[in-house]
Amino acid sequence: MTTHPRQPRSPQLPRLLTSVEPTLDAHHQRFGALPEITKPELISALDAARLSGRGGAGFPSARKFASVRGAKPVVVANGAEGEPLSAKDAVLLMRAPHLVLDGLELAARAVAADKLYLYVPAHAAATVGRALGERRRARIDRHKPTVVEAPNTFIAGEESAVFSRIEGGPALPRDRTTVAAISGVRGRPTVVNNVETLAHIALIARFGPHWFRSVGDPDNPGSMLVTLSGALTKRGVFEVPTGALVSDLVERCGATDPKTVRAVLLGGYHGRWIAASAFDSTPVSGVGIVHALGRHECGLARTAAIADYLADQSARQCGPCRTGLPRLATLLTTLAYDSTDHTCVSEIRRLADLVDGRGACRHPDGTARLIRSALDTFSNDIEHHRHRRCESAVSAPPVKDERCSAKAATS
Amino acid sequence: MIDEALWAIGRGTGVMALAFLTISVALGIGTRSGRSLFALPRFAVADVHRFAALAGSILVLLHMTLLFFDPYAQLRFVDFVVPFLGAYRPMWQGMGTLAFDLLIVIVLTSLLRRRMGVRAFRAVHWVAYALWPIALAHALGNGTDAYRGWFLAFAGCCALTVGAAVVWRLRGDFTEYAEVRMSGRT
Amino acid sequence: MKSPARRQSRLHIDWTRCDGRGLCTELLPGVLARDPWGYPLTRDGSREPAIPAHDLGDAHAAVARCPRLALSLITSVPKTHRRGTLAT
Numbered sequence: 312m313t314t315h316p317r318q319p320r321s322p323q324l325p326r327l328l329t330s331v332e333p334t335l336d337a338h339h340q341r342f343g344a345l346p347e348i349t350k351p352e353l354i355s356a357l358d359a360a361r362l363s364g365r366g367g368a369g370f371p372s373a374r375k376f377a378s379v380r381g382a383k384p385v386v387v388a389n390g391a392e393g394e395p396l397s398a399k400d401a402v403l404l405m406r407a408p409h410l411v412l413d414g415l416e417l418a419a420r421a422v423a424a425d426k427l428y429l430y431v432p433a434h435a436a437a438t439v440g441r442a443l444g445e446r447r448r449a450r451i452d453r454h455k456p457t458v459v460e461a462p463n464t465f466i467a468g469e470e471s472a473v474f475s476r477i478e479g480g481p482a483l484p485r486d487r488t489t490v491a492a493i494s495g496v497r498g499r500p501t502v503v504n505n506v507e508t509l510a511h512i513a514l515i516a517r518f519g520p521h522w523f524r525s526v527g528d529p530d531n532p533g534s535m536l537v538t539l540s541g542a543l544t545k546r547g548v549f550e551v552p553t554g555a556l557v558s559d560l561v562e563r564c565g566a567t568d569p570k571t572v573r574a575v576l577l578g579g580y581h582g583r584w585i586a587a588s589a590f591d592s593t594p595v596s597g598v599g600i601v602h603a604l605g606r607h608e609c610g611l612a613r614t615a616a617i618a619d620y621l622a623d624q625s626a627r628q629c630g631p632c633r634t635g636l637p638r639l640a641t642l643l644t645t646l647a648y649d650s651t652d653h654t655c656v657s658e659i660r661r662l663a664d665l666v667d668g669r670g671a672c673r674h675p676d677g678t679a680r681l682i683r684s685a686l687d688t689f690s691n692d693i694e695h696h697r698h699r700r701c702e703s704a705v706s707a708p709p710v711k712d713e714r715c716s717a718k719a720a721t722s
Numbered sequence: 723m724i725d726e727a728l729w730a731i732g733r734g735t736g737v738m739a740l741a742f743l744t745i746s747v748a749l750g751i752g753t754r755s756g757r758s759l760f761a762l763p764r765f766a767v768a769d770v771h772r773f774a775a776l777a778g779s780i781l782v783l784l785h786m787t788l789l790f791f792d793p794y795a796q797l798r799f800v801d802f803v804v805p806f807l808g809a810y811r812p813m814w815q816g817m818g819t820l821a822f823d824l825l826i827v828i829v830l831t832s833l834l835r836r837r838m839g840v841r842a843f844r845a846v847h848w849v850a851y852a853l854w855p856i857a858l859a860h861a862l863g864n865g866t867d868a869y870r871g872w873f874l875a876f877a878g879c880c881a882l883t884v885g886a887a888v889v890w891r892l893r894g895d896f897t898e899y900a901e902v903r904m905s906g907r908t
Numbered sequence: 909m910k911s912p913a914r915r916q917s918r919l920h921i922d923w924t925r926c927d928g929r930g931l932c933t934e935l936l937p938g939v940l941a942r943d944p945w946g947y948p949l950t951r952d953g954s955r956e957p958a959i960p961a962h963d964l965g966d967a968h969a970a971v972a973r974c975p976r977l978a979l980s981l982i983t984s985v986p987k988t989h990r991r992g993t994l995a996t
Contacts, residue, residue, distance in 0.1 A: 484924075485924065486922040486923065486924050486925070488920055488980070488982060628923070628924040629923035629924055629926070630903070630923070630926060630927065630928050630945060630946075630947045631923070631943065631945070631947055632923075634903050634945045635945075665943055665944075665949075668953075668955055669923065669943075669947070669949075669955075670923045671922070671923045671924045753975060754975075756927070756928070756929040756930055756946065763934045764929065764930050764931045764934055765931040765934050765935050765969070765970075765973050768931060768973050768975065769973070835977065836977060839977070840925060840976055840977050843977075898930070898946060899928060899945055899946035902944065902945055902946070903945050903946070
């Protein structure tokens with residue numbers, strides 16, 4: 312790998328978020344120009360770095376590029392981020408668009424791509440457009456990406472929904488019989504990378520796999536962006552080593568006493584609830600999203616609100632999801648706000664099992680995962696609710712027909 | 723005497739064709755309901771629907787071929803595809819031709835269903851709702867037995883069958899799971 | 909002498925088309941059950957259930973009969989026989 316003569320110092324932590332100015336000059340000053348790296352060099356560097364995707368699935372990036380088979384491959388940078396609890400992609404695109412665009416250019420070289428797409432929401436389009444303009448004038452890219460606007464829906468970032476939208480249709484999932492590496496956009500071999508993954512690729516190409524692996528979990532190394540929200544003193548997007556524990560994020564990044572936190576929703580609306588007792592044994596994995604539920608808030612009420620949102624966000628193309636998710640939301644609302652018996656919980660479990668795995672995309676699967684984890688993590692509270700009490704209002708007298716004092720706000 | 727035989731069987735096959743096409747339309751509506759009907763499992767409802775259409779189509783072809791050779795009908799080959807050019811009762815005859823044209827379209831698209839995709843196939847298949855009344859009108863207008871009691875009774879049964887099926891089609895509880903699937907949200 | 913790779917047929921359901929009409933559940937009762945809303949439920953819990961050899965005829969019939977064209981049969985070679993290294 313040829314290195315740039317006046318190479319800037321490799322960043323420790325933060326890495327991606329050292330950028331403050333989104334301009335090309337600031338980018339080159341901080342990180343240096345994109346090195347001339349060949350396709351086999353790049354793939355071998357990514358393989359040695361053990362970089363895995365930062366979009367949630369965590370698939371090894373080198374394998375993903377190597378599995379592309381066929382003519383006229385397509386590369387897509389996915390910045391859709393339909394998850395309301397996540398802001399990392401938006402922040403990255405605003406602060407370091409050139410890292411993402413470097414990564415996209417590298418990805419294009421890695422698969423000898425014919426077409427490049429940037430799939431970003433409306434609010435990022437202007438920044439991305441400006442960055443592309445700068446690069447065009449500086450003539451640093453061999454390829455010219457097309458920007459496609461992603462709608463602001465939860466499932467807009469789902470892989471087949473991305474393909475559909477790029478092809479000019481609606482951003483709704485499609486039936487899949489082959490993997491994207493064989494058939495994606497317009498039937499061509501396609502690689503979709505989360506924008507954060509591309510940013511890491513841009514840095515690995517400059518500073519090497521050894522540098523990349525110097526922080527984080529040895530099995531899945533590097534840094535990752537995590538969005539903190541909820542009942543925390545400090546909220547926002549932070550860059551942490553992979554394998555960081557939930558307790559670290561709450562205490563150090565969130566500047567919050569963990570004793571004030573009832574539970575944490577890890578991984579967003581398709582993630583799982585982590586009880587306070589498990590904070591220091593649970594690393595952040597999947598999508599970097601940590602949403603804290605305060606002691607004064609009710610986990611069941613919050614889950615009911617999330618389930619309601621998820622039911623609403625269903626593409627409504629597939630029977631089990633379209634029929635089952637609204638029923639699950641209704642049952643959870645009943646569980647959270649009315650006094651119920653144990654059949655409610657078993658009915659919720661039965662429905663969660665019924666929708667899981669039965670649809671064109673993983674929306675029902677993720678919803679089922681969230682709901683099951685809520686039933687497990689808040690099982691004590693379920694008992695309280697049956698007696699018209701709530702753990703979040705322990706000091707308050709038992710409620711009659713009022714909802715418990717928690718504000719079940721959707722973020 | 724051959725002429726009379728041709729004339730009789732030619733018309734007879736027409737009547738039988740109408741019977742089978744009536745069954746096909748009714749069962750086509752039945753297939754849409756997703757229900758098991760008359761002790762037939764669902765896949766059999768679909769199969770009998772297709773069989774009746776096939777039988778009806780064959781009878782239509784026989785009907786046309788036999789009458790082609792019958793001098794009384796005065797049919798030329800062009801009358802098989804282009805409607806309203808016939809010498810004998812051109813308007814009613816033309817309806818028969820029109821019905822046959824529609825039948826060709828329906829049969830061909832049914833055979834090519836997988837290639838066309840569901841939406842295109844359904845759009846074309848709806849033409850069946852036009853085909854059947856046109857075929858019935860042709861039978862009543864063109865048929866020389868149309869004034870006979872037995873034929874009127876038969877035509878009445880066909881009309882009743884399709885009419886009942888259509889009325890059933892328009893009900894809210896037509897499909898088997900329609901009510902169960904209505905959203906559980908209040 | 910190696911025996912030839914046996915190709916396993918799997919039933920693929922296009923959920924965006926499926927309307928739960930139930931023809932497939934009648935033709936493949938060993939492979940598919942029906943959920944309370946009429947949609948097919950795979951008995952083995954997988955997304956693409958394997959079709960045993962004796963059910964292949966019925967499986968082809970189900971694929972042809974589905975009024976929504978929601979079914980297809982996918983043949984895959986079992987993993988032990990897969991050639992190539994980096995196929996995902």
